[in-house]
Amino acid sequence: MSAAVQDAPAAVRVFGLRRAYGPRVVIDRLDLTIRRGEFVALLGESGCGKTTLLRALAGLDPIDGGRIEAPKRPAVVFQEPRLLPWDSLWRNVALGLPAEGAREKAAAALAEVGLGGRLDDWPRNLSGGQAQRVALARALVQQPELLLLDEPFAALDALTRIRMHVLVKDLVARHRPGVLLVTHDVAEAIALADRILVMRGGAIAAEHRPSAPGLPAATRATLLAELGVIDDLKSA
Amino acid sequence: MSQADHTATLALPGLAAAAPAASARRVRVFGPRALLALSWLAPVLLVAVWEVLAQTGYVTPQVLPAPSKVVRTAWRLATTGSLLNDLGTSLLRAAVGFVLGGSIAFVLGILVGFSRLAEALIDRSVQMVRAIPFLALLPLVIVWFGVGEGQKIFLVALGVAFPIYINTTLGIRQVDGKLLELGRVQGLSTAQMITRIILPGALPSILTGVRYSLATAWLALVVAETIGAQAGIGFLAMDAREFLRTDVVVLTIVIYALIGVVADSIARLLERRLLAWHPNFGGATR
Numbered sequence: 001m002s003a004a005v006q007d008a009p010a011a012v013r014v015f016g017l018r019r020a021y022g023p024r025v026v027i028d029r030l031d032l033t034i035r036r037g038e039f040v041a042l043l044g045e046s047g048c049g050k051t052t053l054l055r056a057l058a059g060l061d062p063i064d065g066g067r068i069e070a071p072k073r074p075a076v077v078f079q080e081p082r083l084l085p086w087d088s089l090w091r092n093v094a095l096g097l098p099a100e101g102a103r104e105k106a107a108a109a110l111a112e113v114g115l116g117g118r119l120d121d122w123p124r125n126l127s128g129g130q131a132q133r134v135a136l137a138r139a140l141v142q143q144p145e146l147l148l149l150d151e152p153f154a155a156l157d158a159l160t161r162i163r164m165h166v167l168v169k170d171l172v173a174r175h176r177p178g179v180l181l182v183t184h185d186v187a188e189a190i191a192l193a194d195r196i197l198v199m200r201g202g203a204i205a206a207e208h209r210p211s212a213p214g215l216p217a218a219t220r221a222t223l224l225a226e227l228g229v230i231d232d233l234k235s236a
Numbered sequence: 237m238s239q240a241d242h243t244a245t246l247a248l249p250g251l252a253a254a255a256p257a258a259s260a261r262r263v264r265v266f267g268p269r270a271l272l273a274l275s276w277l278a279p280v281l282l283v284a285v286w287e288v289l290a291q292t293g294y295v296t297p298q299v300l301p302a303p304s305k306v307v308r309t310a311w312r313l314a315t316t317g318s319l320l321n322d323l324g325t326s327l328l329r330a331a332v333g334f335v336l337g338g339s340i341a342f343v344l345g346i347l348v349g350f351s352r353l354a355e356a357l358i359d360r361s362v363q364m365v366r367a368i369p370f371l372a373l374l375p376l377v378i379v380w381f382g383v384g385e386g387q388k389i390f391l392v393a394l395g396v397a398f399p400i401y402i403n404t405t406l407g408i409r410q411v412d413g414k415l416l417e418l419g420r421v422q423g424l425s426t427a428q429m430i431t432r433i434i435l436p437g438a439l440p441s442i443l444t445g446v447r448y449s450l451a452t453a454w455l456a457l458v459v460a461e462t463i464g465a466q467a468g469i470g471f472l473a474m475d476a477r478e479f480l481r482t483d484v485v486v487l488t489i490v491i492y493a494l495i496g497v498v499a500d501s502i503a504r505l506l507e508r509r510l511l512a513w514h515p516n517f518g519g520a521t522r
């Protein structure tokens with residue numbers, strides 16, 4: 001992480017967050033800070049509470065304790081594109097924008113994700129990867145301080161996913177929101193993130209900086225061990 | 237017809253299990269065009285047979301007049317009689333009843349679809365009233381409104397109301413929760429949530445309700461008009477019945493049928509227009 005990012009204002013701060021579904025505590029005393037322009041990936045075993053954390057940050061779910069200081073409207077990209085099937089692509093991207101100049105902004109955002117020629121097309125004419133690109137455009141057109149991505153590429157094929165990585169990295173570098181990317185893909189986390197967090201037991205259990213001195217391969221092995229995929233913690 | 241089709245349909249019963257895909261196929265003696273022509277030829281033939289039977293006296297005019305006679309009667313009534321006037325009266329009743337019943341049901345449906353409180357207050361009562369076959373209310377409606385316009389419009393409105401109410405609430409409830417969540421994430425106001433997400437999402441169901449309600453509106457009108465009307469298609473039929481004018485009676489039946497068909501095509505057209513985005517309705521890409 002560059003010094004500029006370290007000094008950048010926080011996009012989100014979380015203090016002692018707690019979230020429980022009935023008696024089951026999913027998030028417990030979790031602290032987290034993401035700065036503007038910083039790309040953070042969140043890894044963790046299935047069911048450890050990643051989506052729960054992301055939804056809390058997005059303000060979609062109530063919290064049971066602690067404090068979240070987030071911008072009023074973080075942008076979210078879900079695992080599914082969630083396009084409105086009755087609206088054209090540009091109207092989908094412009095959802096929530098003030099009517100004034102909405103079409104121009106949507107057109108620019110669609111052009112950024114490589115769909116500039118399809119403003120008036122229907123969502124159902126898109127492939128999975130194209131639909132997810134529209135969802136990305138819809139998130140970025142809001143010029144969010146915080147961008148929350150919950151496994152946005154999980155449903156895409158391997159090649160499309162790599163193209164999406166390049167696109168996302170490029171877009172984030174240009175718009176510089178704070179990013180929290182939830183993913184199951186260790187390679188994806190290493191390729192995209194400035195900082196990788198591993199969630200376990202309801203809190204952040206480990207933190208890595210793939211750009212720091214040391215081979216990505218070592219980071220990868222450590223991460224896989226921390227995720228319980230290989231049980232050799234000392235390999236790093 | 238292709239050779240493959242031929243051999244497939246000729247497969248022996250014992251071989252069918254070995255080729256399930258082939259056995260599921262139907263015998264295709266006619267192409268789709270021929271079948272379409274045939275589907276029109278059949279009713280035309282039926283009318284022709286009817287004409288012949290009536291002309292030769294096998295069927296007396298009191299039972300069923302010849303189709304040609306019905307057409308001539310239609311022309312005569314339209315040019316010299318009150319047919320157009322009666323038609324206008326009937327259509328007006330249907331339209332007023334439809335708009336009244338439809339808009340009340342739509343508003344109630346929206347309230348109940350949106351608000352748990354409104355649902356608790358309204359829904360059960362409506363469902364209970366709905367359990368009554370609405371034509372069973374006819375005697376009561378006559379006591380309330382007499383046999384004037386009020387009774388007819390009320391019956392139509394009642395018949396229209398239930399399908400629209402039910403399909404509006406259903407449509408709103410069925411709106412994808414994930415899209416509602418998206419609306420919140422994008423910071424939509426309540427009004428925007430309704431116009432951008434909830435109503436478009438409920439529209440297919442609402443339009444289905446409109447189509448059903450057109451059918452019940454028509455049924456209600458036919459029944460209402462046969463009782464004490466002074467004008468309208470139903471009045472024409474009742475009047476003709478007294479003089480055993482089966483040609484006029486058949487004419488009114490045909491008119492009811494035609495208007496039903498026209499109303500249904502208008503509803504279909506609406507669906508195609510408004511639901512162009514929907515794979516089941518629109519079809520064509522923009």
Ligand SMILES: Nc1ncnc2c1ncn2[C@@H]1O[C@H](COP(=O)(O)OP(=O)(O)OP(=O)(O)O)[C@@H](O)[C@H]1O
Pocket residue numbers: 021026044045046047048049050051052053
């Ligand atoms: N609505 C809910 N009601 C009750 N329990 C829930 C609910 N949503 C999630 N949970 C539970 O909370 C825990 C965390 O779920 P969450 O969806 O946050 O996991 P996740 O880390 O995103 O998993 P995955 O990687 O599989 O998406 C799980 O044990 C899950 O069963």
Ligand SMILES: [Mg+2]
Pocket residue numbers: 050051052
């Ligand atoms: Mg999840």
